[in-house]
Amino acid sequence: MxxxxxxxxxxxxxxxxxxxxxxxxxxxxxxxxxxxxxxxxxxxxxxxxxxxxxxxxxxxxxxxxxxxxxxxxxxxxxxxxxxxxxxxxxxxxxxxxxxxxxxxxxxxxxxxxxxxxxxxxxxxxxxxxxxxxxxxxxxxxxxxxxxxxxxxxxxxxxxxxxxxxxxxxxxxxxxxxxxxxxxxxxxxxxxxxxSSFDRPNLSLSVKRGYKSAEKMHFILNFIKARPNDAGIIYCLSRKTTEKVAADLRKKGINAAAYHAGLSSLERSQTQEQFKNDQLLVVCATIAFGMGIDKSNVRWVIHYNMPKSIESFYQEIGRAGRDGAPADTVLFYSLADIIQLTEFARQSGQQDVNMDKLKRMQEYAESNVCRRRILLNYFSEQTDHDCGNCDVCDNPPQRFDGTRYVQMALSAAKRANEDIRISTIIEILKGMRSPAVMRQGFDRLKTFGVGHDLSLTDWQDYLLQMLQMGFIEIAYNDGNKVKVTAIGDDVLYGRKPAQLCVVDHSAKEAPKKKPKLRLEIPTITIPGLPPTTGIEDPKLFEALRQLRKQCAEEEGFPPYIVFSDKVLHSLATIKPTSLAQFGNIQGIGEHKKGKYGERFVSLIQKYV
The missing domain is CATH 3.40.50.300 (P-loop containing nucleotide triphosphate hydrolases)
Structure with missing residues (x-):
């Protein structure tokens, strides 16, 4: 053949x-x-x-x-x-x-x-x-x-x-x-x-500087906007997977933790429930692969930043394997960067892992189309923005932040570059913390000069200063802040500095919206009613229920019966005969004979 x-x-x-x-x-x-x-x-x-x-x-x-x-x-x-x-x-x-x-x-x-x-x-x-x-x-x-x-x-x-x-x-x-x-x-x-690494069906979004409570608030709203969709939340530690899963369960969301510290029976049960759509949310460590070929994962959230773009790309790749639209969200913070840097330094390949982490950090902190950065990493260039990432949707606003940068760099210099970021913020805010008082930093000229900005704003601005190279963190010296040569240029007025405006809008999850139209291949068969190209959402849900019923009868996960993309095609084209049904992309002869009559019969009722 x-x-x-x-x-x-x-x-x-x-x-x-x-x-x-x-x-x-x-x-x-x-x-x-x-x-x-x-x-x-x-x-x-x-x-x-x-x-x-x-x-x-x-x-x-x-x-x-x-x-x-x-x-x-x-x-x-x-x-x-x-x-x-x-x-x-x-x-x-x-x-x-x-x-x-x-x-x-x-x-x-x-x-x-x-x-x-x-x-x-x-x-x-x-x-x-x-x-x-x-x-x-x-x-x-x-x-x-x-x-x-x-x-x-x-x-x-x-x-x-x-x-x-x-x-x-x-x-x-x-x-x-x-x-x-x-x-x-x-x-x-x-x-x-x-092959091309472009996955245009995946939306890409990054959220920086969210505290734990803000992350949970975002995730809850995100999941509520997608009530029947399966998703994975990747976390940096086993402890975090269990906490996030427990917090979600308290809010009525069926979620489970998945990490190498669980027994093989616990992992196996969680895996089977997730595959069979009995469990919609899994919180997993990024160090432990799910090993699931589940095609109908509709979203992936990274609760913490991964250690490399390879890891990140593979993990977001678990969403939307069927080609239908899927969402990805990455949270990251200074704490993530410091912790992952420590992991990289302790690894057997410090230089390689530090370089991989730096590239991941550049992706998270970028103000240009995120898909272009991902593709470029895998040696694939594109001459246009994707239109399906947060940077394309909402280009960041900038302002002359020279004064704020000078305040922070001055605080670091006056403390002999012997303090961490947290202490710099305490000095700028005029906070008499134990670290500030113990070393007499309350007597510095910069003490309290930035009191009008919030802690969150200062954390964000210092993160931007790090990503722009004005400061660096001495990870081998207690994570102390050092001012770089280009930082000196700004501090001493030789060059200006642009900062991005901090987003003060409520940290809400965006409502689910179809950014991409799912491409449904047209089929031309005599007797096929002309399709409007508009999906019937009620028919899609009915088809999803029938798929689940077929899967339970055979002991298969639902996505093995038909992918979500096939169901979207059926709900759009609405074939009313076996011949028409068998011409839907993704339905072979075996499945046509096995499931055709039941699905066509259901579609006929709706048509």
Whole structure:
């Protein structure tokens, strides 16, 4: 069967996305490849279609049991035979899976790196292997953001199976990580396929300087504006995940914490409830991946700033995997920057991690289109602003802040650059705190000169001074503030300084609004009533309920039955026959036969 026929029959699409066709033909021809494609960009199809087109079995190496389970369920729901070998199986199930593989009944076998190494010399040698696909390939590199030691042994695949093509896939890898992947996996003359990192369906927003109570107020309003939407809140520590989840539950929102300190049973239960839409909000540590292929996550909030743009990009990538609009919000503060800097300094790769943190900080503090910064980080340039980030929506106002900058820098200098930011603010505000009184800073000429500004304003302005390079923090000397050379230029009147106006509006979450129209592909079939292109929201909710019912009957998560994007298409195009239903993008032959009559019957009632 040709690859377009496979795409239509099993996955319900009539065309490939960027690079997919070229990657598939390259691998089917027996070549190695490194595939860099954003989360939700369609990486899995790049090895699933070769698996169906080639004789034998494709081995997919994946680091997370939960992710394997999701992939296997998704493939089975499309009528494709797939299994997973990992430590979560009992010996009897493993025996059954091995027999099915040896009998040629399985097209894709998902396996953990540890299990692969254990099975390599015996079981694997008896299989007709058509392709090795190494998913989450950045895990092999010390330079990657999620290094896993067990991945470093995968280089032996080339020695044990010299004639089997290999494909490494990842969503986030800078140039140094990509080179490391090629070297460690011993890929031969591998072509690198780098797809666009642009996820235009994701809105990007940053909120700076919010206190804990203000964050919670914002999050509550944000969730209330999205009552049926699933989302993830990423936090810096386990303690914070539990506190945020508990605070949300007190307000009547069904939320749970998820971190490495919980038992495997607790994590598994939370994961299953989230996948099955029984739990809509998960508060997770950024250090622990969810490993869920859930396509209908409609928002991601970072309660704290992540340590790198790679981590941030992968985490926001969990939203809107189905291509439908989704929202992302990042909170950050000086406290986050100081804490993450300390983590970076204590790591084994201080210079690299400090540089990654600096780039993340530049993103958070930028006053230019945020999407352009993200794309530029991954070596992709664009000549226009995105129109779907907070900077594009509300360009910041600036004013001549020279006087305020001089006040702060003067306070630092008069205290011999031996104080922290908090003490600078206390001096400017004229606060007789223990730190101020102990060192006699109340006698400084600058004591109280900035009393008319609020604490919040001073914190914001000092953060701006840090990002503009007027001051730096000596992290190796008790986080003390040092005035830089360009800071001296402002302090001594050689140069002016612009500051951004502090937003004094109430820190409310914006109401949910459709920034992007979901692109619904038009289909032309004789007898199809002309579509208005306007979605029926009541029909969408009815379809969502029917999807949930089908999922519960089969023990699948709802998004595996149909994605939100498919439901939006159905609620817009409103097909009233099986033929029309089967031409909706994302509905293959298997799902058309399995669910078509029930969904068409429901749509007919509304039409």
């Amino acid at each position: 040709d690859i377009f026929g496979i795409l239509r029959q099993y996955f319900g699409y009539s065309s490939f996305r960027q690079n997919q066709e070229e990657i598939i033909r390259h691998v089917i021809a027996g070549n190695d490849a490194l595939v860099l494609m954003p989360t939700g960009g369609g990486k899995s199809i790049c090895y699933q279609i070769p698996a169906l087109a080639l004789p034998g079995i494709t081995i997919v190496i994946s680091p997370l049991i939960s992710l394997m389970k999701d992939q296997v369920e998704t493939l089975r729901s499309n009528g494709i035979e797939a299994e997973a070998l990992n430590s979560g199986n009992d010996p009897t199930l493993d025996t059954v899976i091995r027999r099915k593989c040896l009998a040629g009944q399985i097209k894709l076998l998902y396996i953990s790196p540890e299990k692969l190494l254990a099975e390599m010399d015996y079981f694997m040698q008896h299989l007709q292997i058509s392709l090795f696909a190494i998913d989450e390939a950045h895990c092999i590199s010390h330079w990657g953001h999620d290094f896993r030691p067990e991945y470093t042994q995968l280089g032996v695949l080339r020695e044990k199976f010299p004639n089997v093509p290999m494909m490494a896939l990842t969503a986030t890898a800078d140039k140094i990580t990509r080179q490391d992947i090629l070297t460690q996996l011993k890929l031969r003359n591998a072509r690198e396929f780098v």
